[in-house]
Amino acid sequence: MDMSVEETSVPSRGAEGSARRFSVNELNSAIHTQFRSCHEGHKPHAGLDPTRASTGVVWCSERAYEHGFLEEPEAWANLGQGAPEVEDDIEGCFERPKTIDVSINGREYGPTAGIKPLRAAVAKLYNEHHRQGKDSQYSWENVCIVPGGRAGLIRIAAVLGQVYLGYFIPDYTAYNEMLSLFKNFASIPVPLSREDNYHIHPQKIEEEITRGTSVIITSNPRNPTGQVITNPELAKIQDICRDRATLIMDEFYAGYNYTSKCDGTVVSAAENIVNVDDDDVLIIDGLTKRFRLPGWRVAWIVGPKEFIKAIGSCGSYLDGGTNVPFQEAAIAMLDPPKVLDEMKALQTHFKAKRDFVVQRLREMGFGIEERFVPNSTFYMWLDLRCLPDAINDGLNFFQACLAEKTIVVPGIFFDLNPSKRRDLFDSPCHHYVRLSYGPRWDVLKKGLDGIERVVKKYTKK
Secondary structure (H helix, E strand, O other), rough: OOOOOOHHHHEEEOOOOOEEEEEEEHHHHHHHHHHHHHHHHHHOOOOHHHHHHHHHHHHHHHHHHHHHOOOOHHHEEEEEOOOOOOOOOOOOOOOOOOOOOOOHHHHOOOOOOOHHHHHEEEEEHHHHHHOOOOOOOOOOEEEEEEHHHHHHHHHHHHHHEEEEEEEEEEOOOOHHHHHHHOOEEEEEEEEEEEEHHOOOOOHHHHHHOOOEEEEEEEEEEOOOOOOOOOHHHHHHHHHHHOOOEEEEEOOOOOEEEEOOOOOOOOOHHHHHOOOOOOEEEEEEEOOOOOOHHHHHEEEEEEEOOHHHHHHHOOOOHHHHOOHHHHHHHHHHHHHHHHHHHHHHHHHHHHHHHHHHHHOOOOOHHHOOOOHHOOOOOOOEEEOOOOOOOHOOOOOHHHHHHHHHOOOOOOOHHHHOOOOOOOOHHHHHOEEEEEEEEEOOOHHHHHHHHHHHHHHHHHHOO
């Protein structure tokens, strides 16, 4: 029988109230549903894949918005966002600029690799803090300025060839998106063990290279575990990789180092490089964390000139480069003696906050062994298995904290799983949350009070 379109379709209301047509059988047909899910052009909002839209931290914020965080943020304690306090209240730290002078050059498009004076200032900082007495020194050509750490990672990913790229579990949530978006390399997961505090051993690096991994990415200091690989072990890892693999070292938390009595020392792979143009080590850092300016979106990549040239060029089609006036304002902040004083003050302040958090959590009943106390960053990788069953996994604990106007991040988001290979309950990160002690003291105390209420509530049950 010849039927018209109107007779063979049924309307469905979209978000704006407009009618969307489906075939008569589609809404109750498994094969129709399967077809639509496999063909992007036949989905509502053709081509959209909303699963790629946010990282774990953003997802947590969105859930908090549903509970009133957006309307009344001052009533909440956000211990989920990976941001340090940005106020000028830390004793010994220099005051941040409150105004930015915009030069004539600042009105123009800037070079996609960054302005030369800032590139030179970054090179000078690394040479004076990590390359003293070494024959091979960084120059401005070894530095690329990028609009934030994620932009830097994406630029690096864009210039990689057909390689195996090894990444560790757990690690920084935003790596997940980078590893899944780019198809020019194959991502290889490397699970680490809770028993040895998720440590990256030189032997593990050797094993990965032996099986064909030629690019390795990791945060150091480690996000979310709060641990840092120090020398001589870091040097040994770099020796193993030399001429065999490219190391991508995310050092955004390098300033938060408590292993050297808060003397301002920053742990960096730059110290162990033999030749700055031959050693395939790419270091990512910036103003975001240790200079406490996440809103500026000024970061850098330090590495061999050949890498830096390619990374600088691809910015022309990826992000267009970093804001020029903020680059100009950043130059004065990178004076090496000034940075050393800044790091001393930073480490003293955040170590005190770390000690406070550990003490409060232990008083609540969390059995935090000394070996799991963070020796860097401003994160606590909190094991929930001591809690009642109803809240001893990251997602349920997160949900319970929302009821107390407190935000943490479920550990599952740090289980980098770009191909969705594992089921949720098979994740080694399932019973953890990441708690940030980056916020101000008053926010930190409010958040710990909220966590304590959650623990008491469910323990009574």
